[in-house]
Amino acid sequence: MLGAIAGDVIGSVHEHSGTKTKNFLLFVEASQFTDDTVLTVAVAERLLRGGSYVDWYHEYFHAYPEAGYGSSFIHWAEHRCREPYYSWGNGAAMRVSPIGIACNTLEEVLAQARASAEVTHNHPEGIRGAQATAAAVFLARSGYTKADIKTYIEQEFGYCLSERLDDIREHYCFDVSCQGSVPQSIIAFLEADGFEDAVRNAISLGGDADTMACIAGGIAEVFFGGVPDEIASQTLAVLDERLHGVVCEFQERFADRLTRGCT
Template sequence: MIGAITGDIVGSVYEFDNHRDKRFTLFRDDAFFTDDTVLTVALAETLMHGGDYGDAMRRWYRHYPQASYGGMFRKWAETTHAGPYYSWGNGSAMRVSPVGYVFDTLDEVLDQAAASAAHTHDHPEGIKGAQAVAAAILLARQGADKPAIRNYCETAFGYDLETSLDVIRADYDFDVSCQGTVPPAIRAFLEAENFEDAIRNAISLGGDSDTLACITGSIAEAFYGVPEWIEAEVFHRLDAPLAAVTRAFGERYMSAAR
């Protein structure tokens, strides 16, 4: 979960000022958490204490109404009884990481990832994107190597994970779809040498930088862990409510991370 929040914070300042290179300041002074972090925390809280994913997301939205949500999500969150809006956007994938740490079988992870997505992202691509990220996290924390993670995501979800970052980067554009975000984010993890390198890979692609790096970071944490200095930088940028849930979730579930 810290991995996802790291990617969100690091990418926040590059989302609309893309930096297509791995050489950049990892934590700029003006970096901040966005809706990616808020909704990740909402799911984490639900998994710790029970309740409804949709209710939690609406409640946390009310606490942080200015956190750069998408327009359709904002309309949904502001309407108490609104149903899902058939979204294929990458929001379902950027918030799903807690699911990959709480459950220990692929069936459970796939079911809960779909459930967390379906309140808003009930399009098949929205469901698939959340499932792919959560499954990759589960496999990574259970000791699978990168070829096994890649093979599963390609076979189960039909993603192209063969194209290198150098090729993707050449013409990658701002893409908020799951199908245009999740495969490059997974590839950024697959080409990484360590956690920090994974975040740098994701940012270097350009596009929707905070969400790309959020997804990449969530998987990279399960595989590599997060360096203590990076974790400290993250908590320095979280306010008390977000930090409290993040710490509690880490204490309860993250000891199983690789």
């Protein structure tokens, strides 16, 4: 989960900038958390305390109303709607990484990923993006190889993960759909040689940078054995007391599934 948040914070200044390079400073003065972090923490708190995904999303939106949500989510949350709005956007995938850590079986991961998505993103593509991302996190923290993860995601979700980043980067544009950003984010992880490299890969595609780095970072954290200390500390420093507290509680609760806790 901390890896997803780090990806969001690092990517926050690259959204809409069309960054097509891996050569950039990880943290700058303007680096901040966005809706990706807020809703990831909302999912984490739901897993810690139970309750309804709808209620937790509403609560976190009203606590952080200026975090940069999509217009459909804003309308849904402002009016405390309880019916979904058939979205295929990558908002379903950006928030799901805690499920891949907290759940005990792949079947439970898929069920919880669906539940977390379909209260807003009940379009098949929205659900598919959430389930694929959560499954990748679960497999990555369960000792599976990159080849295993690639094969499973391709076979179960129909995403093509064989294209190379260098080829994608040439033609890739900003795309907020699950089908147009989740596969590319997973490829960013698959081609990476470490956590930082996964985040840089995702941002370098020039798309929805914070969300794609959030997705790639959530997988990379558990596969590569955690978030490097310097990146972790700079990420946590950006968070306010509430977000920081939930992140630390979650990291500590599931420390046996991570290589480091939260200090």
